[in-house]
Amino acid sequence: MKKKRTITIRDPRLRKVRNGLRNLLMLAEAAEEKRILNKKQKLYNVDGFWDEDHINYKKLNREARKLNSQLNSLSYAYNASIIFCPVCREIDKDMTYNPVSNKWFCIECYNFNQDFEIRQGRPELYP
Numbered sequence: 001m002k003k004k005r006t007i008t009i010r011d012p013r014l015r016k017v018r019n020g021l022r023n024l025l026m027l028a029e030a031a032e033e034k035r036i037l038n039k040k041q042k043l044y045n046v047d048g049f050w051d052e053d054h055i056n057y058k059k060l061n062r063e064a065r066k067l068n069s070q071l072n073s074l075s076y077a078y079n080a081s082i083i084f085c086p087v088c089r090e091i092d093k094d095m096t097y098n099p100v101s102n103k104w105f106c107i108e109c110y111n112f113n114q115d116f117e118i119r120q121g122r123p124e125l126y127p
């Protein structure tokens with residue numbers, strides 16, 4: 001997405017559905033993060049992890065790097081998502097997309113940051 005965009009939902013029933021979906025996505029993200037972290041922890045508890053020729057170590061370390069990469073991807077996607085505002089952490093607000101930072105902010109935080117950046121002489125950061 002390349003343009004600034006605000007999504008506003010006025011119907012209270014639709015807002016409730018949206019908030020419920022955001023809550024579900026937050027729970028799904030937390031569950032996936034926990035699953036990956038558990039998998040990573042199990043790697044280091046394998047017997048023979050510190051074997052003399054380091055074959056297991058190298059193999060397990062490669063797997064750990066793969067899991068770290070999955071965690072980073074998950075974290076990046078979560079933080080760039082529309083699920084919550086990265087400033088106030090609220091999940092029940094209408095959101096505005098900032099194409100510069102590639103993130104969604106609630107309208108209030110977006111406007112606050114925009115005013116701040118304009119005063120700092122960097123209006124291009126919040127179009």
Ligand SMILES: [Zn+2]
Nearest residue numbers: 085088106109
């Ligand atoms: Zn906010």
